[in-house]
Amino acid sequence: MTGIERAVVMGAGLIGTSIALALRERGVEVRLTDPDSASLRLACDLGAGRPLDSDAGERPADIAIIAAPPAAVPEVVADAQRRGLAHVYTDAASVKDGVIAEAVRRGCDMSTFVPGHPMGGREKHGPSAARADLFLGRSWALCPTAKADPVAVATATELARLCGAEPVTLSAAAHDRAVALVSHAPHVAASAVAARLLGGDDTALALAGQGVRDVTRIAGGDPGLWWEILRNNPGPVAELLEDIAADLHGAAAALRGPGRGSADTADAPASDREYVLDLLERGRRGHDRIPGKHGAQRTPAYTVIPVVIPDEPGALGRLFAAAGAAHVNIEDVRIDHSPGLPVGVAQLAVLPEAADALSRTLAEGGWSVHA
Numbered sequence: 480m481t482g483i484e485r486a487v488v489m490g491a492g493l494i495g496t497s498i499a500l501a502l503r504e505r506g507v508e509v510r511l512t513d514p515d516s517a518s519l520r521l522a523c524d525l526g527a528g529r530p531l532d533s534d535a536g537e538r539p540a541d542i543a544i545i546a547a548p549p550a551a552v553p554e555v556v557a558d559a560q561r562r563g564l565a566h567v568y569t570d571a572a573s574v575k576d577g578v579i580a581e582a583v584r585r586g587c588d589m590s591t592f593v594p595g596h597p598m599g600g601r602e603k604h605g606p607s608a609a610r611a612d613l614f615l616g617r618s619w620a621l622c623p624t625a626k627a628d629p630v631a632v633a634t635a636t637e638l639a640r641l642c643g644a645e646p647v648t649l650s651a652a653a654h655d656r657a658v659a660l661v662s663h664a665p666h667v668a669a670s671a672v673a674a675r676l677l678g679g680d681d682t683a684l685a686l687a688g689q690g691v692r693d694v695t696r697i698a699g700g701d702p703g704l705w706w707e708i709l710r711n712n713p714g715p716v717a718e719l720l721e722d723i724a725a726d727l728h729g730a731a732a733a734l735r736g737p738g739r740g741s742a743d744t745a746d747a748p749a750s751d752r753e754y755v756l757d758l759l760e761r762g763r764r765g766h767d768r769i770p771g772k773h774g775a776q777r778t779p780a781y782t783v784i785p786v787v788i789p790d791e792p793g794a795l796g797r798l799f800a801a802a803g804a805a806h807v808n809i810e811d812v813r814i815d816h817s818p819g820l821p822v823g824v825a826q827l828a829v830l831p832e833a834a835d836a837l838s839r840t841l842a843e844g845g846w847s848v849h850a
């Protein structure tokens with residue numbers, strides 16, 4: 480343990496404010512900076528810390544976290560190091576190779592700069608979207624260069640842990656390849672699916688269920704930030720997009736079949752059927768490889784209990800209270816609600832061993848349970 484007691488967060492947007500809030504919860508004193516005074520004020524009002532007063536002659540913080548857009552990071556690190564704001568510096572940028580190369584070019588001290596990337600985020604930006612629990616159970620990549628001081632690496636590792644994340648140390652190149660697969664290419668694919676919705680009429684959009692919401696949520700991200708991320712990781716992302724495109728082309732060709740104008744699966748030749756089934760099967764297996772909570776291997780751990788709830792204030796509170804009274808912890812919850820209907824469905828995810836007891840208790844309490 481190095482003992483982080485004081486931190487400076489530079490960039491009080493979604494990520495910087497979320498890190499600051501997490502640190503505040505652990506009793507760390509936080510000073511904030513942001514060139515946008517409205518963001519800085521809001522982050523402070525949310526309890527993320529106090530503005531850094533450069534003239535106050537404060538002693539250096541234990542760590543400074545640069546949570547600015549990737550292109551700004553090297554300059555901010557260089558400036559912060561010149562001003563001696565902290566003993567250790569880290570960043571949050573979603574790409575690492577280009578940021579490190581530019582930091583080196585600018586003469587940053589790489590013994591105290593430990594590049595990082597918390598793998599938690601949202602499709603929203605700015606301090607108003609920040610959450611103290613954003614990094615809970617997520618990985619947090621650390622990419623120290625060969626020059627890094629082990630104490631600096633230990634401090635950056637402690638930062639990740641204080642935010643509830645699991646530190647993973649790897650090279651910048653390995654990081655950029657990995658996030659191309661698990662974050663950057665998926666983002667572009669989600670945008671391509673979401674962009675198709677522009678051509679849909681209101682009737683089609685009204686039928687949107689949870690599936691399309693799940694697949695397109697991240698497409699709501701800031702295009703300017705994402706362009707910066709993608710242009711800093713062009714090779715690995717382009718290669719994956721070409722592979723995804725080949726799968727999609729193959730599926731479209733198989734569905735149309737040679738000489739057929741439409742997808743008539745009943746007459747589809749075996750090879751076309753097999754092509755599509757193979758893609759769906761590979762997709763299912765790929766999805767199963769995504770680790771679950773706290774980085775553990777994903778298991779079909781939770782049983783989902785659908786419960787009909789009236790669309791009225793307090794209904795969800797009463798449902799949760801009933802689960803609490805039955806001593807059952809709700810691990811996750813999703814609410815499916817169709818506009819215009821007087822009821823919704825709360826999908827309660829619980830440990831399998833608790834499912835029967837909870838279903839019984841809720842049914843006895845008058846809830847409409849559809850286990």
Ligand SMILES: NC(=O)c1ccc[n+]([C@@H]2O[C@H](COP(=O)([O-])OP(=O)(O)OC[C@H]3O[C@@H](n4cnc5c(N)ncnc54)[C@H](O)[C@@H]3O)[C@@H](O)[C@H]2O)c1
Pocket residue numbers: 489490491492493494495512513514515518546547548549551555571572573574596597598599600601602603604605606704708
């Ligand atoms: N959005 C995500 O899901 C996510 C997840 C992990 C990491 N990141 C990375 O975190 C960083 C911040 O992203 P965000 O989503 O919080 O964006 P954001 O737009 O919410 O916040 C960025 C903040 O940085 C400030 N800023 C701009 N230039 C600055 C400078 N020179 N010095 C200090 N602050 C400056 C902006 O005013 C803004 O308040 C990016 O590098 C991004 O790649 C984003």
Ligand SMILES: O=C(O)C(=O)C[C@]1(C(=O)O)C=C[C@@H](O)C=C1
Pocket residue numbers: 572573597598599600601602661662663697
């Ligand atoms: O959950 C989300 O909304 C995110 O987009 C988070 C996400 C990701 O792709 O997982 C996005 C970009 C970051 O660099 C890290 C995390």
